[in-house]
Amino acid sequence: MADTLATPKAHGHVEHHDVDYLHDGSLLSWLTTVDHKKLGVMYLWSVLFMFFLGGVFALLVRLELFAPGKQFMDAETYNKVFTLHGAIMVFLFIIPSIPAALGNFVLPIMLGAKDVAFPRLNLASFWIYVVGALIAVTAMVTGGVDTGWTFYTPYSTTTDGSVALMTFAAFVLGFSSILTGVNFIATVHKLRAPGMGWFRMPLFIWGMYSTAIIQVLATPVLAITLLLLIMERTFGVGVFDPKLGGDPVLFQHFFWFYSHPAVYIMILPGMAIISEVVPTMSQKTFFGYKATAFSSVAIAIVSFVVWGHHMFTSGQSQLAGAIFSFLTFLVGIPSAIKVFNWITTMYKGSISLQAPMLYALMFLILFGIGGLTGLFLGAMSVDIHLHDTYFVVAHFHYVMMGSTAIAFLAGLHYWWPKMFGRMYNESAARVSAVLVFIGFNTTFLPQFLLGSRGMPRRYYNYLPEFQFLHQVSTVGSWILALGFVIMAGYLFASLRKKMDAPANPWHGRSLEWQIPSPPITHNFHEVPVITTEPYDYYRPFEPSVKGHH
Amino acid sequence: MSDHAHAHSSSARIYVVILAALLVLTGVTVGAAYVNFGSSSINLIIAVLIATVKATLVAMFFMHLRHDPPINAIIFVSSLIFLGLFLLFPLIDIGSRDKVVPYGLRVQAQPAAQKKAATPAAAAGGEHGAAPAAAGHAPAH
Amino acid sequence: MSSDSHVAEHGAEPAFRQHHFINAEQQFDTSKLGMWLFLATEILMFGGLFVGYGLMQSVYPEAWIAGHHHLDRIMGAINTVFLLCSSFTMVMAVHSASTNNKGKTIMNLLLTLGFAGGFLVIKYFEYAHKFHDGLLPGRFFSYHGGGPAEQAMFFGFYFCMTGLHGIHVLIGMILISWITLRTMKGEFSSAYYTPVDLVGLYWHLVDLIWIYLFPLLYLVN
Structure with missing residues (x-):
């Protein structure tokens, strides 16, 4: 690691000192860059592309479900398409979206560092992600996968198709996620600028740090689970096969030991963004900073002991089910602390309803619905009825899409001027935000009703009495798609303009707003010294960064 | 140094x-x-x-670890603690499955195979070719 | 303190320091922290296999005892001694590197490689014996000596765990060869020997895992 990036001997001015990072180096140099900002941008385009791809599959699924029976694809294709939608959205979009794209860009700057702790690992992480994505695409093209993204045994050990290849892709993607996590933890521990104590870190960092803990501790178990699954398919070891004395429920334990914490790999970064956007756009000191910071860590830790609530109907013992059900309710405490603190932060603030704040407000509503319906599902007796119905589908879409993806959009609109140095069209952004909100609720609210009336998830066909709600849901998906098309339009349009973004369009206080938009290659001319608390909106602004104007 | x-x-x-x-x-x-x-x-x-x-x-x-900054030891120990959690819960699950079989569904097992009857595997063990998931879960329901 | 000594040796800017670190000590501590985080992922990955092994042992104790009778305790014990000695020579290599003793560093690294190679040779003979007797995982299990059928699962775990561990030994040998070459080229000194230290940590973890594998696989009774 030591031989790259060796500093020039003298402290003199390097020639690219004042060039913004976007114009530093040729286009080809991006491919081997170790600059966290460029890697963040490359991750951003990759995850946006994956979001588009997963979105197309989602639209196909909804279209097929417009009426009972076959519309335009047969049942087997349908299984493959919803698996593709799930696997792409989970492994290729949501998990890397906020940490790898926005986190990579913002985290070192917020800490006052010039880069992440291990820039070359960061580059490796990106290319491993690309390789994993390519393997996943290969698996889709050659045979496809029809197991759902959970790869449950014994179906996954017996079905044809490219299960082994697809699980290998998930294995590789897990590696990329681990490297990001290792990098973030080391950066937060060792590269904070002078004066940046743990409780002077912006809350975004606390969220990223908690996420990184989960990435490091949980992802390896996914690796070994998928390895055992591949062993099972090739050697018939029998660990998960009841015919050979194994236990298919054990696979679910293994899978959810990773994948439940992974749900918090998805939501914690979303909460982290909201914790930035809300105080800035309300121009108000964060209410309950420490409680919010610790609640992130608490969620990370509790997330490791609640996985069994995915398995209430799987043949797990009732004692284990009762324990898991009880523990699941604990997650509600830190989550509620956060929600109350965001709302209290807004109270009597001077709220400006620009695009980032619109998305943050949307998050509060949708996460409220997603989180509270989670409590229904966490209660074992209720879950027996709702398990594997559309209620679950609606619940996790409210959390994954309605909360995480919406928070990602909040962050995207919040930091877009910083990343690319350009403002987008605010009116178009507001129209798109309203469409996304209406479209999302039209798509998924009916699914709560469908689920509670007994419509099972993953089914290709359904009874005629469900048709109306399915059609409402499908129409909703079109409104949602329209919102995203407008968004793509104004974001691309902004890139064609000349750079017009001020350094601090939202009047934020964290370090990234104290350097130019877009930042220079090394972020800071001099190492900033932090003397103020984060979010101290109650007093006049004293910048910590010197040497920028 | x-x-x-x-x-x-x-x-x-x-x-x-x-x-x-x-x-x-x-x-x-x-x-x-x-x-x-x-x-x-x-x-x-x-x-x-x-x-x-x-x-x-x-x-x-x-x-x-004796001379390192304590954070390295904290990382090491916490990885072991989380591993402990990972072992604990499935162990609770597997260890308590036979105690909650509803009345009337308990598999009539040989005394020697009593221990095995606790696991879903036992029932399926005898009947090769049966649908694995269904057979596997029979004793637990 | 440590940065001062570097300044004395190398002038204002030691060449190995990366631009985003304030001083060499920060870089050294950060590298070690990163390595420990990586080791934590390794522990949890192997841990998954240990958990599966332990759970299945609690279900099929007889099969596990029958299975372990096919393993050679003597060979396992010799391999344990090999790995412990290799850990010792590794730590001596790190020690020599940190005290500018290039010759001893190289000697200790080569000794480590030797012990690691010996480990793999013995492992090879053990594997060959298992293959010969048909003591193989899952559907390839063709042993005719009787015993519970779940021995096939025991050997599934046996090959998974020792196989994954063996791959780590192999990777470790490649890494040790790499730092041996770099030591020969004179790239390390008491001011900068981070790669030797990190490979050492990795190697000790490989040893640490074997310390648990040995009693759990070979000494169940």
Whole structure:
């Protein structure tokens, strides 16, 4: 690691000192860059592309479900398409979206560092992600996968198709996620600028740090689970096969030991963004900073002991089910602390309803619905009825899409001027935000009703009495798609303009707003010294960064 | 690094002592395996305890956790704690499955196979070719 | 303190320091922290296999005892001694590197490689024996000596765990060869020997895992 990036001997001015990072180096140099900002941008385009791809599959699924029976694809294709939608959205979009794209860009700057702790690992992480994505695409093209993204045994050990290849892709993607996590933890521990104590870190960092803990501790178990699954398919070891004395429920334990914490790999970064956007756009000191910071860590830790609530109907013992059900309710405490603190932060603030704040407000509503319906599902007796119905589908879409993806959009609109140095069209952004909100609720609210009336998830066909709600849901998906098309339009349009973004369009206080938009290659001319608390909106602004104007 | 260097000057001798201790403990654990302590689980516990002592020696001295910033040891120990959680919950699950089989559905197992009946596998073991998931879950429902 | 000594040796800017670190000590501590985080992922990955092994042992104790009778305790014990000695020579290599003793560093690294190679040779003979007797995982299990059928699962775990561990030994040998070459080229000194230290940590972890594998696989009774 030591031989790259060796500093020039003298402290003199390097020639690219004042060039913004976007114009530093040729286009080809991006491919081997170790600059966290460029890697963040490359991750951003990759995850946006994956979001588009997963979105197309989602639209196909909804279209097929417009009426009972076959519309335009047969049942087997349908299984493959919803698996593709799930696997792409989970492994290729949501998990890397906020940490790898926005986190990579913002985290070192917020800490006052010039880069992440291990820039070359960061580059490796990106290319491993690309390789994993390519393997996943290969698996889709050659045979496809029809197991759902959970790869449950014994179906996954017996079905044809490219299960082994697809699980290998998930294995590789897990590696990329681990490297990001290792990098973030080391950066937060060792590269904070002078004066940046743990409780002077912006809350975004606390969220990223908690996420990184989960990435490091949980992802390896996914690796070994998928390895055992591949062993099972090739050697018939029998660990998960009841015919050979194994236990298919054990696979679910293994899978959810990773994948439940992974749900918090998805939501914690979303909460982290909201914790930035809300105080800035309300121009108000964060209410309950420490409680919010610790609640992130608490969620990370509790997330490791609640996985069994995915398995209430799987043949797990009732004692284990009762324990898991009880523990699941604990997650509600830190989550509620956060929600109350965001709302209290807004109270009597001077709220400006620009695009980032619109998305943050949307998050509060949708996460409220997603989180509270989670409590229904966490209660074992209720879950027996709702398990594997559309209620679950609606619940996790409210959390994954309605909360995480919406928070990602909040962050995207919040930091877009910083990343690319350009403002987008605010009116178009507001129209798109309203469409996304209406479209999302039209798509998924009916699914709560469908689920509670007994419509099972993953089914290709359904009874005629469900048709109306399915059609409402499908129409909703079109409104949602329209919102995203407008968004793509104004974001691309902004890139064609000349750079017009001020350094601090939202009047934020964290370090990234104290350097130019877009930042220079090394972020800071001099190492900033932090003397103020984060979010101290109650007093006049004293910048910590010197040497920028 | 001056304090590191200071620690190192006497450390070569410590490493020899640690190696000797590790080799002796290896001998002890092999020897203990030939002694019957009354039950196989006691033997297992003794073997794991000795292994843990050895692992602690390696981590503290060979891996320098004794001199490192405490965060490295915290990372190491927390990885073990989370591993413990990972073992604990499935163990609770597998250990308590036979206690909650609803009345009337309990599999009539041979006394010798009583232990096996606790697992979903036992029922399926006999009937090859049956749908694995359904057969596997029969005794648990 | 440590940065001062570097300044004395290398002038204002040691060449190995990366631009985003304030001083060499920060870089050294950060590298070690990163390595420990990586080791934590390794522990949890192997841990998954240990958990599966332990759970299945609690279900099929007889099969596990029958299975372990096919393993050679003597060979396992010799391999344990090999790995412990290799850990010792590794830590001596790190020690020599940190005290500018290039010759001893190289000697200790080569000794480590030797012990690691010996480990793999013995492992090879053990594997060959298992293959010969048909003591193989899952559907390839063709042993005719009787015993519970779940021995096939025991050997599934046996090959998974020792196989994954063996791959780590192999990777470790490649890494040790790499730092041996770099030591020969004179790239390390008491001011900068981070790669030797990190490979050492990795190697000790490989040893640490074997410390648990040995009693759990070979000494169940």
